[in-house]
Amino acid sequence: KKYIAEPFKIKAVEPIAMTTKQQRIAAIKEAGYNTFLLKSKDVYIDLLTDSGTSAMSDNQWAGLMIGDEAYAGSKNFYNLEAAVRNVYGFKYVVPTHQGRGAENLLSQIMIKKGDYVPGNMYFTTTRLHQELNGGTFVDVIIDEAHNSELEVPFKGDVDLNKFQRLIDQVGPEKIPYICVAVTVNLAGGQPVSMKNLKEVKELASKYGIKIMFDATRCVENAFYIKEREDGYQDKSIAAILKEMMSYADGCTMSGKKDCLVNIGGFLAMNDEDLYLQASQLVVVYEGMPSYGGLAGRDMEAMARGIYESIDEDYIKHRIYQVRYLGDRLIENGVPVVRPIGGHAVFLDAKKFLPHVPQDNFPAQALAAELYIHSGVRSMERGIVSAGRDKEGKNYYPKLELVRLTIPRRVYTYSHMDVVAEACIDLYQQRDSIKGLKITYEPPVLRFFTSRFEPL
Numbered sequence: 001k002k003y004i005a006e007p008f009k010i011k012a013v014e015p016i017a018m019t020t021k022q023q024r025i026a027a028i029k030e031a032g033y034n035t036f037l038l039k040s041k042d043v044y045i046d047l048l049t050d051s052g053t054s055a056m057s058d059n060q061w062a063g064l065m066i067g068d069e070a071y072a073g074s075k076n077f078y079n080l081e082a083a084v085r086n087v088y089g090f091k092y093v094v095p096t097h098q099g100r101g102a103e104n105l106l107s108q109i110m111i112k113k114g115d116y117v118p119g120n121m122y123f124t125t126t127r128l129h130q131e132l133n134g135g136t137f138v139d140v141i142i143d144e145a146h147n148s149e150l151e152v153p154f155k156g157d158v159d160l161n162k163f164q165r166l167i168d169q170v171g172p173e174k175i176p177y178i179c180v181a182v183t184v185n186l187a188g189g190q191p192v193s194m195k196n197l198k199e200v201k202e203l204a205s206k207y208g209i210k211i212m213f214d215a216t217r218c219v220e221n222a223f224y225i226k227e228r229e230d231g232y233q234d235k236s237i238a239a240i241l242k243e244m245m246s247y248a249d250g251c252t253m254s255g256k257k258d259c260l261v262n263i264g265g266f267l268a269m270n271d272e273d274l275y276l277q278a279s280q281l282v283v284v285y286e287g288m289p290s291y292g293g294l295a296g297r298d299m300e301a302m303a304r305g306i307y308e309s310i311d312e313d314y315i316k317h318r319i320y321q322v323r324y325l326g327d328r329l330i331e332n333g334v335p336v337v338r339p340i341g342g343h344a345v346f347l348d349a350k351k352f353l354p355h356v357p358q359d360n361f362p363a364q365a366l367a368a369e370l371y372i373h374s375g376v377r378s379m380e381r382g383i384v385s386a387g388r389d390k391e392g393k394n395y396y397p398k399l400e401l402v403r404l405t406i407p408r409r410v411y412t413y414s415h416m417d418v419v420a421e422a423c424i425d426l427y428q429q430r431d432s433i434k435g436l437k438i439t440y441e442p443p444v445l446r447f448f449t450s451r452f453e454p455l
């Protein structure tokens with residue numbers, strides 16, 4: 001069987017209900033045509049994000065019951081520290097409430113005004129924290145990543161020439177670290193090859209430039225290496241992951257993805273001085289270095305989730321379920337980012353709605369229409385998410401996408417069929433979909449709270 005069955009049986013259920021089209025039209029209007037502003041009760045199948053939306057296991061729920069809520073030195077912290085050491089191999093870990101908590105600490109510690117931070121495609125919060133600390137993000141991903149239909153096995157790879165060019169242009173002393181995302185969310189959940197990680201490490205080390213991973217979906221990345229890279233087919237996910245992380249000096253982690261928890265994150269590193277600085281700063285924003293904005297029970301759940309995330313059956317099903325949805329859409333000619341990524345299927349809104357110019361927010365319009373049509377919630381990952389540059393001008397990303405993000409261990413293949421049918425129906429009616437105009441825009445990360453109206 002190509003798509004393996006769910007490697008779990010259901011022990012608890014959370015009922016979901018379909019709404020009427022009238023209810024959905026009223027709801028999306030009230031939400032300003034922004035799926036982020038919909039109420040969960042009005043959503044049938046929620047594919048907004050895989051962040052914090054996964055199902056925990058009975059083992060993790062049991063862990064919640066042994067939360068050591070001591071203010072300092074919680075038992076659960078030491079379990080988390082051991083899990084990070086055992087699974088990723090980093091020496092030190094500072095818990096944070098979620099990924100951007102770690103991004104805040106890392107950016108404040110390592111970036112000084114006028115620095116440049118190269119990375120394989122931008123991510124919204126990551127780039128913002130770099131900019132807030134006076135850094136400039138420079139995209140060094142391979143060109144192919146910006147082309148939705150190229151079937152490149154490791155589209156997340158860093159272009160070493162772009163990295164070298166930046167070093168030559170600004171000098172290594174202006175580059176505190178390169179941020180390598182494994183996988184690359186906005187390229188469509190695209191992986192980085194082990195070969196490329198080794199080469200990036202070699203190049204960076206030559207100039208004393210650190211490598212920090214954004215490890216948010218690192219286990220999915222490990223699966224692609226096992227599946228696609230010579231020499232890794234017979235290695236365990238655990239061994240591949242360990243080798244991947246050995247090429248990094250540290251990582252920021254949003255535990256809300258691959259660590260299978262609803263809240264949590266951390267900054268991990270090998271450098272004692274960085275650990276000392278992170279421990280000094282974490283108390284300002286998150287709390288003691290032994291809890292970093294998390295309850296003991298949440299650290300326990302994350303420690304257990306880290307071990308569960310490298311289970312071969314779990315990760316194989318996770319990837320295959322996403323691929324199942326992607327394959328359905330590809331078979332029906334619906335334009336999606338290829339190859340299918342690890343955590344989501346990305347509709348290519350530029351190809352889906354060629355008659356809607358990017359200034360009229362095609363991905364935002366498509367996400368709203370998909371919700372009205374089917375109650376399925378997705379996320380805009382296009383010009384709205386890209387935001388504005390320092391001069392206030394819109395970024396125009398090549399990729400104008402609607403992300404159908406699959407939570408881990410939550411939905412079944414039948415739900416994927418519902419989503420596929422909705423997208424295929426909509427594709428057949430695509431000419432009737434109009435663009436939007438923006439009616440409210442916040443100063444930063446506008447995609448979270450902007451409001452729109454149909455043109």
Ligand SMILES: CC1=C(O)/C(=C\N=C(/C)C(=O)O)C(COP(=O)(O)O)=CN1
Nearest residue numbers: 049051098099100123125185216254256
């Ligand atoms: C690659 C990457 C992310 O995808 C990420 C958050 N992603 C969200 C919320 C998403 O919906 O993709 C973050 C921020 O993590 P946080 O949402 O603060 O736990 C960092 N890196």
